[in-house]
Each structure stands twice: as C-alpha cells, then as structure tokens.
Amino acid sequence: MPGMTMGMSVVAGGGDGALYSPAKDKAATRNSNPFFFFCNNVNNRSPPLRRTRQLLASARIKVVLPLCFLFALILFAARAAQLMGWNHHASSSTSLTASRAGYTVLINTxxxxxxxxxxxxxxxxxSGTDAxxxxxxxxxPPSESLIAYLKKxxxxxxxxxxKPNFRFDLNEEDYVNNRFKPIADLRTEAIFSVDDDxxxxxxxxxxxxxVWQSASNTMVGFVPRMHWLDExxxxxxxYKYGGWWSVWWMGTYSMVLSKAAFFHKKYLDLYAHKMxxxxxxxxISERNCEEIAMSLLVANATRAPxxxxxxxxYEIGASGISSLLGHNRRRNKCxxxxxxxxxxxxxxxTHVKAVHALHEWFW
Incomplete structure (x- = not known):
C-alpha cells in the first residue's frame, strides 16, 4: 500500500530486488577476508592442532621433570652437607688461605x-706440600749427611x-706424644700427620x-677404626676397639688414625696444653695409643665424626706396631x-665415606 514501508529496505543498485540482510553482508565480508579465511581453516583442523599441542606439552613435561629432580637432589645434598658439618663456602677467607698455603707434612720416624x-x-x-x-x-741427633741429603x-x-721448607723437630725424650708437639712457626693451618712407612x-x-678444607675442624684420613659397646x-x-676388618664388616667407624690424616694445627696446642x-x-707409660688420644681430643672438641x-x-715397611702380638688387647684397654x-x-x-666421583665409573 502507498506510504507503508513494513520495516524492509531494498538493496540499492541490487538490480534483482533482493532484500538487504545485515547478517549475510557481514558473512560475505568475513569470507572475503584472507586472514579470517586462514583462521577459520585452522579452526576447522583443530584435532591435528590439539594433538600437536599435546605433544609439545608432553615434551615440556619430559624436560621439566628431570630438571626438578636435579634441583631437588642439589638441595638435598646441600642440606646433608650442613647436617654433617661440612662447610662449602669456597669464598671464605679460611678456605682461601688454606688453599694458597697448602699443608705441612709431619712425618713421625x-x-x-x-x-x-x-x-x-x-x-x-x-704440589700442595708447603713444608x-x-x-x-x-x-x-740426625747426622749432618742425612740432613744435607734430605734438604737436597x-x-x-x-x-x-x-720449594717446601724442610727441617727436623728434635726432641730430647723418646715419647710417642712428641708427634703432636706444637710447632711455633707453621705457615699452614693444615697438618698432614703420617708415619715414615x-x-x-x-x-x-x-x-x-x-675434603679437609670443607670440614677443617675434624680429622680427615685414610685409616678408619671403630668402637662399640661390648658389655x-x-x-x-x-667398649671394644675395632680394626680394619671390623670397619669393613660393619660399615661403621668413629676414628681415623693419625698415621695418615689431616687435622687443624690448633689440635697440636690442645693436645699439649688442654688434654x-x-x-x-x-x-708415655704404655708407649702406645697416642692416635686414640688424638681422635678422642678432636671428637670431644667438635662433637662430630x-x-x-x-x-x-702403601705401607713400605716390613711391619709395624699393629702387627705385634696383643696389639688389639692393648688398644681395648687404652x-x-x-x-x-x-x-x-x-x-x-658414622657411615660416611668421601669418594672422588671422577675416579668412580659408577656412582
């Protein structure tokens, strides 16, 4: 009817009299947009894309989980070191000083x-020997020829x-305690006590x-011994004193003998003046057991193993005091x-043993 529009409009210039539809016009515009066409096709291929994402997520998990495990292992090792009393602060002045100064080899003969x-x-x-x-x-006293030979x-x-310093520390008395006499002019904090054989x-x-630098208050050595409650x-x-075979069988030790061990020079003073x-x-009377006495001294000072x-x-001598009859009985008594x-x-x-990881094929 003339004058009535009924809410419809004719597409201008359509030529075919079709009705105008905003939805169709918007759809036509989207389909003609290359970017929309690409996204639409990607969405249509969503299952392969989802599988790709799942594979990537799985790969990330396989990488992240080992890293998390490694991080946890490092934290556990650091915590274990703290509980053992080890101090891995390489930047500390004590460690640096000890590292530069090396150690003094104290040979008992x-x-x-x-x-x-x-x-x-x-x-x-x-290379680490300073003296x-x-x-x-x-x-x-040692002969002049022996002194000259050893210096050379x-x-x-x-x-x-x-070049390391060399000298004899002479004693007037034949006492086994002499091996732990204080040395006034030592340049190192570390002492390596060792027998001549x-x-x-x-x-x-x-x-x-x-190892000693990381735990310089304790004794670090190669000859473990143990004690246990007997009856x-x-x-x-x-208590009973246990030799090497006891350590091997039980996997426990509580002493390292000073026949081959590192300890701090302060224990020479403590042995001489505080024990x-x-x-x-x-x-002196037993002519024996000075090594047990030193182990007890250090343990009493540190409360640590x-x-x-x-x-x-390598033992290059034919035999030592440990081979004498009744040695273990005397050690028990001491x-x-x-x-x-x-x-x-x-x-x-303790059950802990320091092992050089680079020399172990499996650990």
Missing part, C-alpha cells in the same frame, strides 16, 4: 732412615716454584686436602681407660 728418605722424597713432590717436618725422638732431595723433588699418592693427598657388668661399661695430663702420662677418605695407601678419664664417650660413629 724412628730409626728407619731408608724409609724416611723415601717418605720425604715422595711428599716433597706433592716437611720430621719428628725426631732418637737419642742421637726436597729441592730436587719439588714440582712447584715454591706410609706413602699416600699425591693425587689422593690433594683430594683428601680438599655391661658390675655397673661398668666396656688431661693423666692421658699424657698414660701414653671424622671423615674417612677412600684412597689407596680405649676404656681414656673414656674413663674423659668421663664420657666423645667418639661419634
């Missing part, structure tokens, strides 16, 4: 000059520009020294007498 010559020549060749001291307790061998065997390879020495009777407690004089007298370092060492004098058992058992 007794009437075995051929063995002493071998020991001095070997330890002078180790070599020979504890001499014989009635006659130290200079010739040293592999570093800094024990050879530790230089590479093994350097590893043990690095109780009449109100008294008795009960009754223990000094006992060691020593550290046993895995490494091959241990119980020392514990009685201390009034407690400061020794701390």
């Amino acid at each position: 007794w009437q075995r000059n051929p063995l002493l010559k071998q020991a001095v020549a070997h330890y002078a060749s180790c 070599v001291h020979v504890v001499w307790s014989e009635s006659d 061998i130290v200079l010739s065997k040293s592999q570093s520009a800094h 024990v050879i530790v390879p230089c590479s093994t020495m350097e590893f043990a020294f690095s 109780e009777k009449d109100g008294s407690t008795y 009960p004089s009754s223990i000094h007298d006992y060691v 020593p550290i046993w370092v895995q490494g091959k060492i 241990l119980n007498d020392f514990i009685s004098l201390y009034g407690s058992v400061p020794l701390v058992p």
Whole structure:
C-alpha cells in the first residue's frame, strides 16, 4: 500500500530486488577476508592442532621433570652437607688461605732412615706440600749427611716454584706424644700427620686436602677404626676397639688414625696444653695409643665424626706396631681407660665415606 514501508529496505543498485540482510553482508565480508579465511581453516583442523599441542606439552613435561629432580637432589645434598658439618663456602677467607698455603707434612720416624728418605722424597713432590717436618725422638741427633741429603732431595723433588721448607723437630725424650708437639712457626693451618712407612699418592693427598678444607675442624684420613659397646657388668661399661676388618664388616667407624690424616694445627696446642695430663702420662707409660688420644681430643672438641677418605695407601715397611702380638688387647684397654678419664664417650660413629666421583665409573 502507498506510504507503508513494513520495516524492509531494498538493496540499492541490487538490480534483482533482493532484500538487504545485515547478517549475510557481514558473512560475505568475513569470507572475503584472507586472514579470517586462514583462521577459520585452522579452526576447522583443530584435532591435528590439539594433538600437536599435546605433544609439545608432553615434551615440556619430559624436560621439566628431570630438571626438578636435579634441583631437588642439589638441595638435598646441600642440606646433608650442613647436617654433617661440612662447610662449602669456597669464598671464605679460611678456605682461601688454606688453599694458597697448602699443608705441612709431619712425618713421625724412628730409626728407619731408608724409609724416611723415601717418605720425604715422595711428599716433597706433592704440589700442595708447603713444608716437611720430621719428628725426631732418637737419642742421637740426625747426622749432618742425612740432613744435607734430605734438604737436597726436597729441592730436587719439588714440582712447584715454591720449594717446601724442610727441617727436623728434635726432641730430647723418646715419647710417642712428641708427634703432636706444637710447632711455633707453621705457615699452614693444615697438618698432614703420617708415619715414615706410609706413602699416600699425591693425587689422593690433594683430594683428601680438599675434603679437609670443607670440614677443617675434624680429622680427615685414610685409616678408619671403630668402637662399640661390648658389655655391661658390675655397673661398668666396656667398649671394644675395632680394626680394619671390623670397619669393613660393619660399615661403621668413629676414628681415623693419625698415621695418615689431616687435622687443624690448633689440635697440636690442645693436645699439649688442654688434654688431661693423666692421658699424657698414660701414653708415655704404655708407649702406645697416642692416635686414640688424638681422635678422642678432636671428637670431644667438635662433637662430630671424622671423615674417612677412600684412597689407596702403601705401607713400605716390613711391619709395624699393629702387627705385634696383643696389639688389639692393648688398644681395648687404652680405649676404656681414656673414656674413663674423659668421663664420657666423645667418639661419634658414622657411615660416611668421601669418594672422588671422577675416579668412580659408577656412582
């Protein structure tokens, strides 16, 4: 009817009289847009895309999970080191000083000059050796020829520009306590105490020294020993001293012997001036057990176990005091007498062993 529009409009210039539809016009515009066409086709292929995303997510999980496990392992190792008393602060002044200064080799000898010559020549060749001291307790002083020979061998065997100091520490009395006498002019904090018939390879020495730097208050050595409660009777407690085979069988130790061990120089002063004089007298009368006395001293000061370092060492002598008949019985007696004098058992058992990871094919 004339004058009525009915809400419809005709497409201008359509030519066919078709009605105008905004929805159709919008759809036509989208379909003619190349970007919309690409997105629309991608959406139409959503299942392959979803699989791709799932594969990428799975790959990310496979990468992230091992990294998380490694991070957790590092945190656990750091925490374990703290609980053990290890201190891995390489930037600390103490560690840096000890690293630069190296260590002093303290050789205990007794009437075995051929063995002493071998020991001095070997330890002078180790790069970390800052000085070599020979504890001499014989009635006659060392001969001039022996002194000259050893000084010459130290200079010739040293592999570093800094040549180690060498000297004899002479003692008037033949006491086994002499091996732990204080040394006034030491330049190092680290002492490597060793018998004249024990050879530790230089590479093994350097590893043990690095272990000691991380725990410089304790003893770090190669010869572990143990103690355990044997029996109780009449109100008294008795302990037993265990040698190498006891350590091997039980996997536990509470001492490392000073026949091949690192410790801080301060323990020389403590041994000489702070340890009960009754223990000094006992060691002198028995001519034995000074190594147990030192282990008890360090354990009493730290309340921590020593550290046993895995490494091959060589005994070049024919035999030692440990081969004598009744040696273990005497050690049992020493241990119980020392514990009685201390009034407690400061020794701390442990199962930990320091192993050089680069030398292990599987760990």
